[in-house]
Amino acid sequence: MSVGARRLVVGAHYGLRDWLVQRATAIVLTIYLIILGVRIALARPIDYNSWVAIFVPFGMKVATLIAFVALAYHAWIGVRDIWMDYVRPTAIRITLQLVTILWLAACLVWAVQIVWKV
Amino acid sequence: MSARQVIRNISIADLVRYRLPVPGVLSILHRISGALMFVLLPLTLWLFDLSLRSESSYQQVRQATDGWFVKAILAALTWALLHHLVAGIRYLLLDLDLGVDRRTARGSAWTVLAVSLPLSLWAALIIFGVL
Numbered sequence: 001m002s003v004g005a006r007r008l009v010v011g012a013h014y015g016l017r018d019w020l021v022q023r024a025t026a027i028v029l030t031i032y033l034i035i036l037g038v039r040i041a042l043a044r045p046i047d048y049n050s051w052v053a054i055f056v057p058f059g060m061k062v063a064t065l066i067a068f069v070a071l072a073y074h075a076w077i078g079v080r081d082i083w084m085d086y087v088r089p090t091a092i093r094i095t096l097q098l099v100t101i102l103w104l105a106a107c108l109v110w111a112v113q114i115v116w117k118v
Numbered sequence: 119m120s121a122r123q124v125i126r127n128i129s130i131a132d133l134v135r136y137r138l139p140v141p142g143v144l145s146i147l148h149r150i151s152g153a154l155m156f157v158l159l160p161l162t163l164w165l166f167d168l169s170l171r172s173e174s175s176y177q178q179v180r181q182a183t184d185g186w187f188v189k190a191i192l193a194a195l196t197w198a199l200l201h202h203l204v205a206g207i208r209y210l211l212l213d214l215d216l217g218v219d220r221r222t223a224r225g226s227a228w229t230v231l232a233v234s235l236p237l238s239l240w241a242a243l244i245i246f247g248v249l
Contacts (some may be wrong), residue, residue, distance in 0.1 A: 023213060026206050031200045033203065048176040051169060076157070078152045107159055 011094040012084055022077045023069035032067035055118045067110040072104040148205050151198035158195055168241040186246075192244050197238040204234040 003009045039060070043050040055064060077102050088107040128136060138146070155162075165182070168175040183192060208226050209219055215224050243249045 015179070023210060026210065030203065035163060048173045051176070053172060075152075075156050078149075079156050082149065107163060110163050110167075114163065114170060118170050 009094070010090055011097055013080060018077050025074040028070040029074065030032060031044060032070075034051050035063060052118060055115060061118070064115050065112060068108055068115075072096055072108045076100060076104055139224065140231075141223050143152070144205050144208070144227045144230055147201055148209075151205075151236045154194065155202065158198075160192070162195070189245050193238070193242040195233070196241040196245065200237050200241070201230075201234045204230045204237075206247040 007063070036054075039054045040046065043054055055061060080097055083093050083096045087096060153158050165179055168182070169179045170176075182188060208217075211226075212223070217223055240249070
């Protein structure tokens with residue numbers, strides 16, 4: 001798909017940066033899961049009060065939101081790879097990629113709202 | 119000059135008889151589990167939201183996750199997370215050039231399954247209230 005006289009827009013993403021970001025976000029998410037797992041284990045038995053108490057400290061809110069940002073970026077690269085591998089028509093691929101970005105952005109805003117209300 | 123080797127993709131019909139090595143199985147499961155978590159992200163966020171909002175909405179989560187169908191979805195989601203996590207750690211090690219030779223890579227692929235599947239089964243038994 002050509003935009004203008006010279007630009008060939010294909011919706012492909014090349015290069016090392018996203019590859020590296022996917023690894024970095026994977027490590028962030030793994031560390032967060034360990035922290036969350038430990039906190040849940042320490043909070044047992046889990047009822048409403050002990051569950052909420054996990055997310056009340058400011059540090060845990062920040063960690064949770066950083067994890068959600070990492071999740072959104074990580075998911076974007078992964079889902080983008082799926083579109084790049086299986087969807088050939090450029091216009092459809094770019095549309096799906098844009099929808100993915102908007103969708104993940106919306107989920108991120110939702111996550112912020114959930115965590116910050118606690 | 120010899121003819122250039124022709125490399126073609128396998129067709130969809132070949133999938134049934136294609137003998138995918140274990141690392142390949144792991145690879146496609148990584149993609150499937152990732153896609154599953156992406157698709158179910160709204161469910162996860164919705165349950166997360168309800169679980170934190172109030173005492174009564176917390177009970178709503180307990181009710182919403184009472185049916186076998188939702189339990190099955192949650193069990194699948196737990197499998198997806200566990201598989202993605204354990205297989206992902208293997209990929210990070212491969213990226214560091216650790217265990218790249220075929221023998222070790224196959225061994226570590228089996229190890230991933232040996233860790234993720236029992237853990238998933240254990241989680242599923244908890245979800246379904248057996249444990």
